[in-house]
Amino acid sequence: KQEVTQIPAALSVPEGENLVLNCSFTDSAIYNLQWFRQDPGKGLTSLLLIQSSQREQTSGRLNASLDKSSGRSTLYIAASQPGDSATYLCAVMNRDDKIIFGKGTRLHILP
C-alpha cells in the first residue's frame, strides 16, 4: 500500500533564503508525482508534474526532482518570498491511477 510522507510538517525560514521540501513514497511503481500548494481555506494549485520517466521539472523559482529508486522527491524554492507562504503537498499517482497525497509541509516565510 502506497504511503506518502512529507517532512517536516512545518517550516519557517527568513525571506530570501533557498529551501528544500521533502517527499518520500514507499512504492516506486508510480506513474507520476505532482507538487501542489494550498493557501488557507482554498483549493490546490498545481506547481509541477514529474512523469515517472523524468528526473526533474522547473518552473520559475521552483525545481522539483524525482528519484524513483529511492522513493524520494524534493521541491526546491529559490529566493523565497512572503508570498510563498502556504502548505505544499506532494501527490503520487500509482499505476492503478489512484492518487495518494502526503499531509503537506506548512511553509512560513518570515519578512
Add this chain to the structure above:
Amino acid sequence: KAGVTQTPRYLIKTRGQQVTLSCSPISGHRSVSWYQQTPGQGLQFLFEYFSETQRNKGNFPGRFSGRQFSNSRSEMNVSTLELGDSALYLCASSLNSGGHIQYFGAGTRLSVL
C-alpha cells in the same frame, strides 16, 4: 477560460441527512475527481469520473456516491451523514484520465452537526 467551479462553498447539515455537491470542470476537460480533506487524514481520493463512467474509486463507504453528466459536470452525494463527514470536499478536473495535470476548485466546506 473559467476554472473549476464548486457549489455551494459552505454547507451545514445535521446527522442523518444527505447532501449533494456540484462540480463544473474546466471547459473541455472530461475527467473529474473528488477528494475529501480533513485535518486528521489529509487529502483522500474519493472517486474519478470520465465520460460519465466511474473510472476509479478510493476506500470510502457506499454512502459516498457520484455521477457525471454528458457535459462533464459532476455531482457527489453523501447519504446518512455522520459527524466524521465534516470536511473540505475538493473537485479536480483534467483533460483526460490517467496522469494529466489536475486543476482544483476552491472546495465545498461541509459541516455536519
